Amino acid sequence: MLVNSDFSQRAIVASDDYQWVASPQSGVERVMLDRIGGEKARATSIVRYAPESCFPQHSHPGGEEILVLSGAFSEGDEHYPAGFYLRNPPGSVHQPSSQEGAIIFVKLRQMQPGEKDRVRIDTRDPSNWQEHGRRQICHLFASGTEKVTLQHLQPGEPIFTKSVSNAEWLVVFGQIETADQSFECGSWMRLPEGTYPDMVAGSHGATVYLKTGCLLVFPEEA
Incomplete structure (x- = not known):
């Protein structure tokens, strides 16, 4: 499949x-x-x-x-x-x-x-969160091939501030908006390499699961 x-x-x-x-x-x-x-x-x-x-x-x-x-x-x-x-x-x-x-x-x-x-x-524990500019980040996992975080974004704040090799995100709270669409809680997107400045938090902010780096596809599965 x-x-x-x-x-x-x-x-x-x-x-x-x-x-x-x-x-x-x-x-x-x-x-x-x-x-x-x-x-x-x-x-x-x-x-x-x-x-x-x-x-x-x-x-x-x-x-x-x-x-x-x-x-x-x-x-x-x-x-x-x-x-x-x-x-x-x-x-x-x-x-x-x-x-x-x-x-x-x-x-x-x-x-x-x-x-x-x-x-x-436990991402509900405030001690697991750090301030990074306007956003708050809970670091979940990092290795040489991937980085996984949960991020609280302020209204209008972009998910990405620079180009990514590839990425995926899931809206856990709030909305993510682009120029032509709004993505509600539970929406998911996977992105190839590029820049995506138009993906921003909605009017009430957003919390997103964010994975960047290598999205693994092993040879035997390709």
């Missing part, structure tokens, strides 16, 4: 255009943002857990990155409410579930094989 698989092109999924697709597990649905492969795929998705839904224990050979958007997401007896960022390295094993229901942003099979650390960051 190929969904937004050409990384040389801009890819957009606005929140108004979500198409929920049932997963193999009852009570769990997903919106496919990009995907290369079948059920075991390099994938970026929005995943919705109904209350009291779960997956059997399973492994992630290529790692898994999660941002909890609403509700509470659980791994075994560990519970993560909205605002938590999780990073499970390649080879990790877990049993995900949600007692109350949850919506999460998920990236699968997009980590370097050598990545080892298990990351858990």
Whole structure:
């Protein structure tokens, strides 16, 4: 299966255009943002857990990155409410579930094989945020190939202040606006190399998940 698989092109999924697709597990649905492969795929998705839904224990050979958007997401007896960022390295094993229901942003099979650390960051904790000019930034992950942050932008502030090699963003709160379109909370975009000064926070500001650097597509998946 190929969904937004050409990384040389801009890819957009606005929140108004979500198409929920049932997963193999009852009570769990997903919106496919990009995907290369079948059920075991390099994938970026929005995943919705109904209350009291779960997956059997399973492994992630290529790692898994999660941002909890609403509700509470659980791994075994560990519970993560909205605002938590999780990073499970390649080879990790877990049993995900949600007692109350949850919506999460998920990236699968997009980590370097050598990545080892298990990351858990509560982005609700003010101590995890730093002032950078007009914006506030919560640093989630950085390596030689990628940088992941959550950023609070003031009204009218651009997402990008310089050219990017490639990038993707998800609106977590507020709006992102361009010259001809407004992107509400939940909207996602992936961008090839270039400059994008016209992408700015809306009149009430915005919070965005932002990944820049190398968006990995491994040779066996291309």
